[in-house]
Amino acid sequence: MNKTITKINSRMDLVQSPIINVIGELITHNPETISLGQGVVSYPPPPKAIQRLTDFLANPENHKYKSVVGIPPLLKAITNKLKTDNDILIQDEENKIVVTAGGNMAFVNAILAITKAGDEIILPKPYYFNHEMAIIMANCRPILVETDENYQLNLEKITEAITDKTKAILTVSPNNPTGVVYPESILKQINELCKEKGIYHISDEPYEYFTYNGVKHISPASFPNSSRHTITLYSLSKAYGFASWRIGYMVIPKHLLNAVKKIQDTILICPPVVSQYAALGALEEGKSYCQEKIKEIVKIRNIVLKYLESIENLCTLYPTNGAFYVFLKVNTGIESFELAKRLILEHKVAVIPGNTFGMNKGCYLRIAYGALSQETVAEGMQRLVKGLTQILSST
Numbered sequence: 207m208n209k210t211i212t213k214i215n216s217r218m219d220l221v222q223s224p225i226i227n228v229i230g231e232l233i234t235h236n237p238e239t240i241s242l243g244q245g246v247v248s249y250p251p252p253p254k255a256i257q258r259l260t261d262f263l264a265n266p267e268n269h270k271y272k273s274v275v276g277i278p279p280l281l282k283a284i285t286n287k288l289k290t291d292n293d294i295l296i297q298d299e300e301n302k303i304v305v306t307a308g309g310n311m312a313f314v315n316a317i318l319a320i321t322k323a324g325d326e327i328i329l330p331k332p333y334y335f336n337h338e339m340a341i342i343m344a345n346c347r348p349i350l351v352e353t354d355e356n357y358q359l360n361l362e363k364i365t366e367a368i369t370d371k372t373k374a375i376l377t378v379s380p381n382n383p384t385g386v387v388y389p390e391s392i393l394k395q396i397n398e399l400c401k402e403k404g405i406y407h408i409s410d411e412p413y414e415y416f417t418y419n420g421v422k423h424i425s426p427a428s429f430p431n432s433s434r435h436t437i438t439l440y441s442l443s444k445a446y447g448f449a450s451w452r453i454g455y456m457v458i459p460k461h462l463l464n465a466v467k468k469i470q471d472t473i474l475i476c477p478p479v480v481s482q483y484a485a486l487g488a489l490e491e492g493k494s495y496c497q498e499k500i501k502e503i504v505k506i507r508n509i510v511l512k513y514l515e516s517i518e519n520l521c522t523l524y525p526t527n528g529a530f531y532v533f534l535k536v537n538t539g540i541e542s543f544e545l546a547k548r549l550i551l552e553h554k555v556a557v558i559p560g561n562t563f564g565m566n567k568g569c570y571l572r573i574a575y576g577a578l579s580q581e582t583v584a585e586g587m588q589r590l591v592k593g594l595t596q597i598l599s600s601t
Contacts, residue, residue, distance in 0.1 A: 221339050225562040232550045239554040240586040245382060245531065247503075247576045251447045251488060252495045258487030262480050272476045274467050276305030276455070280482045283489040284455055291493055292414070292438075293428035294457060300433040302463045304470065305455045305477040305485075309412045309441030310336050312456040314473075316408055316437045317344045319458075319465040321373050327408075328367050328375040330359055332533065332563035332570070334382045334410070347371075350564055356524055357384040357533070359392050365399060374406040374437070375399070380413040380423060380528025383563050383572040387417055387528040390424045397426045401435050412441035412454075413529040415496045416576075418504060421527040427457055434459045444576070445496040446488040453481040503530055503576060506583050510575045513587035520598055530576035533560070536569040538598050545569055545597065553593030555586055 226244055233239045262268050275281070284303050288294040296303060306312040313336070317327065323345035329338060331350050341348045349372070351363050364375060375396055379388040393409075400407040409426045417423050427436045441454035458466060470476075488495070510532060514523055522535040536545065542559035550556050560570025578586060 217343060217345060221342050222335065222562065224339070225335060225558055229546065229550070229556055229558060232547065233556050236550050236554060239550055239556050240582055240589060241556045241577070242573045242575065242586055242590065243556045243558050245444070245529075245574045245576060246449050247444060247447050247499065247530070248579055249447050249499045251451070251484065252491035254487035254491045255446065255448075255484040256487070258483045258490075259480065262483040268479050268483075272479050272482075274471050274474075274476050275463075276303065276477055277479065277482050277486075280305060280486045280489075283486055287489050287492075288457065292425040294425055294438070296457070297433070298460075300460060301427075301457055302460050303455055303457055304463070304466050305453070305482060306470070307454070307474055307477055307481075308443060308452040309410065309439050309454040310340070311452075311474070312439040312441075312454050313337060313408070313410065314340050314344075315456060315466050315469050316374075316406075316439065316458070317341060317346065318469050319462050320406055320437075321346050324371060325373045326369060326371045327373060328364060329564075330364070330377070332357070332383055332560065332565050333376075334378055335562045335564075337376060337378075337410070338564065346373075357381065357386045357526070359388060359396065361392065361395050361399070364396065368399075368403055368405070372403070372405050374408045376408045376410065377426070378410040380416055381526075382413065382529055383531050383558070383560075384524070384533040385526030385529045385531045386524075387421050387423060387526070390422075393424055393426050394429060397429050397432055397436065401432070404435075406435055406437055407432070408437045408439070410439045412439070412444050414440070415445050415493055416500060416503070416529050418507065418527045423528070434461075437462070442485055442488055445493070446485075446491075448481075448484070448488065451481040451484055452478065453485045505580070506575050506578050509583050510573065510578075510587055513591050514573075517591055517594060520594055530574060532573040532575070533563075534571045534573060535560075536571060536594065536598070538569050538601060540569055540597070540601060542569045542571060546571065548597055549590065549593045552597070553589045555589035555593055557590070 442448040
C-alpha cells in the first residue's frame with residue numbers, strides 16, 4: 207500500500223516565509239492599497255538598455271548557452287565601471303567578476319562557495335531577510351550582532367561574535383532596511399579584522415548610488431590588499447530599474463572562481479543572456495542615469511520625512527543618508543506584523559514589519575519610498591500617519 211506524504215520535513219521548515227509575498231497577498235485582497243513596502247524604483251530602464259535588445263535578437267547564437275560567468279562585452283563594461291565608480295581594479299591573478307541572476311543569487315553563490323554545514327556568518331541587525339534565509343538554507347548559522355542606537359556597526363560586538371566556525375562578516379551599505387551608510391573608517395576596521403582572522407568580508411552594495419546630503423558610498427574592495435578576502439555583490443535592479451530582469455554581478459577572490467562556477471552551472475548554467483545585453487546598455491548609459499532620477503527621489507524623501515516628523519510622539523526616527531528606506535520604531539506594544547496587517551486592512555497602506563528583519567523586541571516598520579511619485583507620496587503618507595495615530599490611540 208502506497209503511503210501519502212502529508213508533511214515535508216526539510217531545512218525549509220527553519221526558513222521564514224518571504225514577507226514581500228505575504229504582504230503582497232494582503233495588498234491583492236485589499237484593492238487600492240498604496241504600497242510603502244517593496245524596495246523598487248518607479249522609473250524604467252534606460253533607453254540604451256532597451257536598444258541593446260535589438261543586438262541580442264540579431265544574433266541567433268544568443269539563444270544558445272553562453273559562458274557561465276557572463277558574456278565578454280558585459281564583463282569588460284563591468285570592469286570599467288568598477289574602476290571608475292568603485293575604485294576597484296580587476297587583476298587577473300587577484301580577483302574575478304561573475305555575472306549572476308540578480309544580487310540575491312550572488313549572495314547564495316558566495317555562501318555556498320565559502321561554507322560547509324554548520325559554519326557561521328556574522329549578520330548585523332537589523333538584517334536583510336533574504337540574507338538570513340539563504341544562510342539557513344545552506345545549513346549554516348546566522349550569528350546576529352546588535353548595531354548601535356543609530357544602526358551603525360559595533361566593532362567590539364562583531365569581534366566578540368567570531369568563533370572558529372565563522373566564515374564571513376556581512377555588511378550592507380547603504381543599508382536595507384535602515385538606510386544607514388557605513389563610514390569608511392568602520393568598513394576599513396571590519397575589512398582588516400576579516401584579513402586578520404582569515405575570514406571573508408562580504409559587502410552587499412545594491413544601493414551604491416542612493417546616498418544623500420553629500421555622504422559618499424565606499425566599497426571595501428577598494429582598500430589596499432583586500433582582494434583576497436573581500437566578496438562584493440552588486441545588482442542592477444535598483445539603480446537602473448531592472449527589478450524583473452534579474453541581473454547582477456559579484457567580485458570574488460580568484461581562488462573562489464571554480465567553486466562559484468560549479469554553483470552557477472548547477473543552478474543557472476549561464477546568466478540570462480537577454481538580460482546581460484540589457485545590462486550592457488545600462489552600463490553604457492552609466493550612473494548619471496540613476497543620479498538624475500535620484501533628484502526626484504530626494505524630493506519624495508523629504509516629503510516622507512516631513513510627514514513622519516508630525517508623529518514624533520508616536521515613533522522614533524533615526525538619521526540615515528542612504529538607500530530609499532526609513533526604519534521606524536513605533537512606540538507601541540502591538541507586534542509589528544499585526545500592526546502592518548491592520549494598516550492594510552483598516553487604512554489601505556502597506557509597510558514591511560520589522561520582525562522579518564530580526565527586530566523582535568519592540569515594534570519596527572520599514573517604509574520604502576523609491577517607487578512613490580509626487581501623486582502617490584502625499585496620499586500614502588497621509589494614510590500611514592492617520593492609521594498609526596488611530597490604531598495607537600485605541601490601544
